[in-house]
Every structure is written in structure tokens, then in C-alpha cells.
Amino acid sequence: MNFQPHADDTPMPVVDLAIVEANLKRMQAYCDQHGLKLRPHIKTHKMPGLAKWQMELGAVGITCQKLGEAEIMIDAGITDILISYPLIGPVKAARLAALARKATLAVVADSTLAIDTAAEAAEAADAPISVFIEFESGGRRAGVGSPSEALELAKRISGAPGLIFGGLMTYPLGPEAAALIAAAQSLFAAEGLAIPTISAGGTPRAFHAHEVPGVTELRVGTYIYNDRNTVGQGAATLDDCALHIEATVVSRPTADRAIIDAGSKTLSSDLTPGGAARGYGLMRDYPEAVIAKLNEEHGIVDLSACARRPEIGETVRIIPNHVCVVVNLHDEILMTRPGAPDVLMPVDARGRSR
Amino acid sequence: MNFQPHADDTPMPVVDLAIVEANLKRMQAYCDQHGLKLRPHIKTHKMPGLAKWQMELGAVGITCQKLGEAEIMIDAGITDILISYPLIGPVKAARLAALARKATLAVVADSTLAIDTAAEAAEAADAPISVFIEFESGGRRAGVGSPSEALELAKRISGAPGLIFGGLMTYPLGPEAAALIAAAQSLFAAEGLAIPTISAGGTPRAFHAHEVPGVTELRVGTYIYNDRNTVGQGAATLDDCALHIEATVVSRPTADRAIIDAGSKTLSSDLTPGGAARGYGLMRDYPEAVIAKLNEEHGIVDLSACARRPEIGETVRIIPNHVCVVVNLHDEILMTRPGAPDVLMPVDARGRSR
Numbered sequence: 130m131n132f133q134p135h136a137d138d139t140p141m142p143v144v145d146l147a148i149v150e151a152n153l154k155r156m157q158a159y160c161d162q163h164g165l166k167l168r169p170h171i172k173t174h175k176m177p178g179l180a181k182w183q184m185e186l187g188a189v190g191i192t193c194q195k196l197g198e199a200e201i202m203i204d205a206g207i208t209d210i211l212i213s214y215p216l217i218g219p220v221k222a223a224r225l226a227a228l229a230r231k232a233t234l235a236v237v238a239d240s241t242l243a244i245d246t247a248a249e250a251a252e253a254a255d256a257p258i259s260v261f262i263e264f265e266s267g268g269r270r271a272g273v274g275s276p277s278e279a280l281e282l283a284k285r286i287s288g289a290p291g292l293i294f295g296g297l298m299t300y301p302l303g304p305e306a307a308a309l310i311a312a313a314q315s316l317f318a319a320e321g322l323a324i325p326t327i328s329a330g331g332t333p334r335a336f337h338a339h340e341v342p343g344v345t346e347l348r349v350g351t352y353i354y355n356d357r358n359t360v361g362q363g364a365a366t367l368d369d370c371a372l373h374i375e376a377t378v379v380s381r382p383t384a385d386r387a388i389i390d391a392g393s394k395t396l397s398s399d400l401t402p403g404g405a406a407r408g409y410g411l412m413r414d415y416p417e418a419v420i421a422k423l424n425e426e427h428g429i430v431d432l433s434a435c436a437r438r439p440e441i442g443e444t445v446r447i448i449p450n451h452v453c454v455v456v457n458l459h460d461e462i463l464m465t466r467p468g469a470p471d472v473l474m475p476v477d478a479r480g481r482s483r
Numbered sequence: 484m485n486f487q488p489h490a491d492d493t494p495m496p497v498v499d500l501a502i503v504e505a506n507l508k509r510m511q512a513y514c515d516q517h518g519l520k521l522r523p524h525i526k527t528h529k530m531p532g533l534a535k536w537q538m539e540l541g542a543v544g545i546t547c548q549k550l551g552e553a554e555i556m557i558d559a560g561i562t563d564i565l566i567s568y569p570l571i572g573p574v575k576a577a578r579l580a581a582l583a584r585k586a587t588l589a590v591v592a593d594s595t596l597a598i599d600t601a602a603e604a605a606e607a608a609d610a611p612i613s614v615f616i617e618f619e620s621g622g623r624r625a626g627v628g629s630p631s632e633a634l635e636l637a638k639r640i641s642g643a644p645g646l647i648f649g650g651l652m653t654y655p656l657g658p659e660a661a662a663l664i665a666a667a668q669s670l671f672a673a674e675g676l677a678i679p680t681i682s683a684g685g686t687p688r689a690f691h692a693h694e695v696p697g698v699t700e701l702r703v704g705t706y707i708y709n710d711r712n713t714v715g716q717g718a719a720t721l722d723d724c725a726l727h728i729e730a731t732v733v734s735r736p737t738a739d740r741a742i743i744d745a746g747s748k749t750l751s752s753d754l755t756p757g758g759a760a761r762g763y764g765l766m767r768d769y770p771e772a773v774i775a776k777l778n779e780e781h782g783i784v785d786l787s788a789c790a791r792r793p794e795i796g797e798t799v800r801i802i803p804n805h806v807c808v809v810v811n812l813h814d815e816i817l818m819t820r821p822g823a824p825d826v827l828m829p830v831d832a833r834g835r836s837r
Contacts, residue, residue: 194780195780215733217731217796220492239736242796243733265736269783270783271734271742272736273736377571377572378571379570379597380594380597380625381594382624382626382628383628390568392836393751393753394808397747397751398753398808399747426548426549426568429623441596454779457748457812458812458836459834479834482746482749
């Protein structure tokens with residue numbers, strides 16, 4: 130019953146490790162050039178082996194979004210982790226405490242409750258935990274909206290036994306970041322409170338991080354694989370996309386329509402932000418084709434603009450719109466490198482959203 | 484490291500088995516009343532235990548979308564499966580053959596290549612395989628467009644050693660179904676070819692299947708849990724929704740904005756078809772709230788229309804837009820029943836898209 134899947138069993142996520150290596154080295158070189166610390170976000174790849182490769186190349190540690198991801202990474206031997214997410218309540222505190230006994234941990238807060246949760250964990254673990262203040266810089270997600278709120282929370286962190294004020298962080302690096310950082314630096318300096326790290330996140334604006342004075346650390350995830358979004362946002366080229374989905378044309382019901390065996394359970398339903406590009410992914414070899422609709426296991430492809438059209442039974446390559454959510458759908462990825470045998474690798478932290 | 488998650492560790496999919504039972508019995512009763520065979524689609528729940536419950540209640544067998552799902556179900560002892568998907572090529576034929584040695588199998592075709600793949604499997608297995616012809620009834624997905632094409636393929640099936648012509652199938656039960664079925668029945672009768680089964684799929688129109696003359700079998704999946712879509716389509720009420728996501732409010736950056744710990748890796752990015760309802764799910768206790776945007780692990784909730792608003796740290800319940808893709812994101816689901824202990828159950832066929 131256990132057939133070993135291979136590239137001609139589809140749908141299959143396939144990674145080119147030569148492209149991965151180039152992507153990792155490019156980002157590390159950029160950070161080195163500008164004196165930025167690189168703390169890659171593993172939410173994109175979710176594999177300890179790739180996290181270790183990032184650290185061997187110069188990363189100072191890793192970023193996780195959820196405790197479940199950090200548990201997998203610490204089990205694999207990684208010892209310096211920022212969980213860039215507010216953890217709230219006693220269950221999260223207990224899990225955080227278990228990790229703080231084994232690794233150097235930082236978390237993020239924009240509320241007193243998140244700080245108190247970290248303090249509860251630090252006390253239970255009898256180990257220090259760093260806490261960053263998240264600030265809003267235009268992304269309209271989480272984060273405090275003013276330097277004075279940040280200062281108030283930073284004082285609470287500094288006053289809590291077991292907690293260390295780690296600095297400020299934001300995601301994405303929005304248009305309001307520079308002014309907020311400058312204002313916070315003045316305010317904190319006037320109070321005699323140092324800001325050890327100012328951490329910015331997001332691949333799309335990564336190569337502009339040095340243009341924002343004060344930023345000292347970069348958290349980026351997508352750059353390891355890239356995708357149609359990072360290409361559209363100018364942070365990569367199509368040749369920098371290390372992951373594609375291999376799919377098969379399983380039906381050609383009309384001249385203008387193809388059905389591929391990759392649907393929303395393979396490609397996700399993520400569209401490109403603002404509809405920058407059409408459809409649910411780019412068919413690499415048929416760029417005029419539009420993956421117009423996804424059912425769970427069917428991709429419905431509009432071929433009307435294609436001069437050349439794929440035949441039934443043909444394998445096609447798809448660059449996903451958003452690679453992070455695609456990786457999270459798959460238990461395994463086929464890792465390839467020119468001249469080396471293909472290896473099917475588990476996505477260890479897949480689905481670890483708790 | 485292995486904390487046993489429970490309902491207050493979030494985000495967590497939670498199922499009420501009392502609602503499941505009522506949903507299963509309602510659909511079985513409908514089928515019994517109208518003389519329809521029920522062949523539930525397991526793509527929604529992906530659990531052998533629930534598939535066996537469906538069969539105990541009267542289902543004639545199950546439907547799977549992919550070979551990987553069928554492998555899990557057959558390993559668990561289920562012996563009558565329709566794979567409602569065109570399988571193409573030698574790798575799929577080899578996997579299909581392995582299953583045909585162990586269970587009664589049917590597959591679906593709308594091309595000669597799919598029929599030839601099934602024939603290759605039947606020969607390799609030395610076991611018969613039924614093949615249904617998929618026809619187009621308005622869904623514009625796969626399927627032949629005319630009764631004459633169906634007849635031609637049916638003849639090819641009947642002429643292939645090891646293959647049995649299973650009948651006709653369509654998804655969804657579109658507006659063109661009745662006319663096509665009637666025309667096919669005439670044409671096949673004129674050729675002396677019996678149509679053993681006419682199979683229709685899809686929960687939204689399930690309770691109207693008896694209105695389409697000729698339909699003998701119903702393939703439905705979503706009805707076991709229901710979701711915001713089936714409610715919007717009139718096939719269920721909110722009280723029939725057996726699965727919700729339990730999430731925590733982790734940030735309240737402004738009066739009008741809440742951040743929940745359920746993002747697109749928990750809820751998927753599926754919107755409601757045609758934008759029938761707003762946002763990425765229904766907050767059961769705050770129906771005026773709009774889950775306006777999802778990042779991977781953040782749900783950004785617009786509270787501006789809410790008189791009462793959730794506090795940071797509060798647990799909220801979310802009815803997903805499309806439960807099938809939500810289940811496929813989670814390795815485990817918390818099964819609950821009033822008066823019984825909660826049980827965390829694995830989603831055995833999760834991610835089995837090959």
C-alpha cells in the first residue's frame with residue numbers, strides 16, 4: 130500500500146535546492162552588507178534541516194509564528210527562537226515555560242496580558258524570556274499605535290521578574306515605520322531605556338530594510354522559496370522561485386478548458402494581493418493559461434489565450450501565488466538538486482498552528 | 484514537549500457528534516424515502532471511523548476523490564469505494580491495481596486515457612473495476628458534453644477486458660442534468676446498453692436530487708458537518724453546523740479591530756461563493772463581526788458593526804465558510820458529545836491529494 134511517491138505521481142510539491150541555496154546566500158549577503166542581523170522565519174518551509182542551513186550561513190537564530198513550530202525546531206536542536214506572536218493565557222504560558230527551559234526564547238506583545246503570560250512562563254521555567262513590543266507601521270494588523278504606548282509596555286516588561294525587554298518589532302515594514310522608530314528612540318532615550326533590537330519583517334520589502342534608520346534585525350520567510358507574489362512585488366524573479374507544484378492534466382473537456390489534479394487542497398485559495406496577477410498560480414510552461422477556478426482537487430484552467438495547449442496526461446509546473454500556505458498543505462516535499470538523487474522530505478512543522 | 488491540546492488551546496477544530504449524528508440520519512432518511520442509494524464522500528471528514536458510521540446507517544459504500552484517500556479507507560477495512568476522479572497514467576494505474584486486489588472499486592472517466600488507465604489496473608490486479616462516465620451538467624468542470632460522447636466511451640469500457648460500465652455521474656447536479664440524463668437513457672436504450680447507476684453529487688442541491696428523473700445514487704460530503712456555505716445555499720441551518728473553530732482574541736489594537744489566532748492556515752482563504760456572506764467565516768457569538776482579512780496565523784476582525792465586542796483573551800467560535808478545506812488543514816479534531824469525554828481524533832486522510 131505504501132507507494133513511494135515520485136515526481137510523476139502528482140500533485141507534488143518540488144523544490145530545487147540549488148535555487149534555495151542562492152536565495153539564502155543572497156539574503157544573508159544583503160544583511161551582512163548592511164549590518165543587519167538575519168533571523169529567518171521558518172513559517173515558510175517548516176523544516177528543521179532548512180532552518181539549520183540558514184543558521185550555518187549566518188542567521189543569528191530563527192523566527193517562529195506559533196509555539197507548535199518552536200516545539201518542533203527546539204526538538205531538532207535549534208536554541209535561539211523569536212516567537213513573533215502574542216501568546217495569551219495559561220495554556221500558552223505552560224507550553225512556553227517548557228520551551229524556555231531548553232532554549233533562548235523571545236516573544237512579542239502589544240498588551241499587558243501578553244506580557245503577563247510571558248512573565249508567568251518565565252517564572253514557571255525559572256528562565257529569562259525576552260519580550261518585544263510590536264508596533265503598527267501601516268499594516269493594520271496587531272501592534273501598538275504610538276511610541277508612548279510602547280514605552281508603557283516596555284516599562285512593564287523591564288519591571289517584571291524574569292522578563293527582558295527585547296526591543297521593538299513590526300510587520301510588515303510599513304510606510305509609517307521610520308517616523309515611529311525615530312519618535313520611539315527619542316522617547317525611550319529620554320527615559321534612559323535602551324532598545325536592544327529593532328526587528329522588521331517581510332520578504333517583499335526586505336531589500337529596502339536598510340533604508341529605514343534604526344532597523345537592526347530582519348525577519349523574512351518567503352525568500353527561501355519565493356513565489357508569484359514576491360516576484361510581483363519585485364523582491365525576486367521567476368528564476369528565483371525554488372518551489373513548484375507538479376500537476377497532471379486529467380481532463381480536456383473542451384478546446385479552451387483543461388482540468389489539472391491540483392485544486393485548493395494543493396494550491397490553497399490564496400489569490401495575488403489586489404488581483405495583481407490572474408488566477409491561482411502561474412503555469413510555468415503555459416504563461417497565457419489562467420488557473421481560473423479551484424475546487425478541492427480540481428484546477429479549472431482557461432486555455433483560451435494559449436496558442437500551444439497542454440494535452441491530457443501531460444505534466445505541468447505551477448508556481449504558487451503564496452508558497453507559505455502551499456507548503457502547509459503538504460506532508461512531504463520532493464527535494465531535488467542537479468546531479469543528486471531526489472529525496473522526499475517531511476514538512477515537520479506542517480499544521481502546527483497552535 | 485507533547486502537551487495534549489484541549490479546547491482552550493487554540494486554534495482548535497471542534498466537532499459536536501450529536502449534530503453529526505443528526506446530519507447523517509437526516510440524509511440517510513431522505514435517500515431511503517426516495518429510493519436513492521447514498522454513497523457519502525469522505526473528502527469532507529477524511530476519517531475511517533466516520534465513514535464506517537455512515538455505512539452502518541445505510542450507505543452502500545463511500546466516495547473518495549483521490550487514490551490516497553482510498554488507500555487510507557481500505558487499510559481501515561472499507562471495501563466498496565468509488566473514486567470520483569479521472570486517474571491518468573501508469574503510476575496511478577499501479578496504485579489502483581493494488582487497491583482493486585482488496586476492495587470493490589469504481590473510477591470515473593471522461594476520456595479514453597482514463598479508461599485505458601483503469602483497464603491497465605484491472606489487468607494488473609486481475610480484478611474487475613467499474614468505470615463511470617462523467618458528464619457535464621452545468622458545472623463547467625470535467626465531463627463529456629453530450630450523450631453521444633458518453634455512449635462512445637461506455638462502449639469502450641464495455642469492450643475492455645476487466646472493466647465494467649458502472650453508469651453515469653455528474654457534479655454538481657446542474658440545471659442541464661435532467662435533459663442530458665433523459666437523452667442518454669434514450670440513446671443507450673436504443674443501443675441495448677443498460678445504465679446501472681446514475682450518480683449525482685453535492686450537498687447544496689442534495690435534497691432536490693429526487694426531482695431529477697433517473698438519478699439513483701447520491702454522493703455528498705459536506706452534509707456531515709455543514710458550513711456557512713451549505714447554510715447560505717439553504718441545505719442546512721446554523722444549528723446543523725457540527726464543526727467550529729475555537730480561536731482566541733490575541734490582540735485588540737483599536738476599538739474596531741480584533742486579532743484572532745486563526746488565520747489562513749486554520750480557516751483557509753475560501754470565501755463564500757459569489758460573496759454571498761462577508762469575510763472568512765462567521766463568528767457565532769458576534770454575528771456582526773467581519774473576519775475581514777486573513778494572514779497565515781492572524782485573523783483580522785472588523786468589529787465596527789458590533790454593539791458588544793470580544794475582549795483580549797476571550798475564546799470565540801467560528802463557523803467556517805467551507806468546512807472541507809478547513810478539515811484538510813488540521814491533523815486532529817476535538818470530538819465532543821454532551822455527557823461524554825472529549826477525544827482528539829486524527830484526520831487520517833488529511834493531505835492525501837495524490
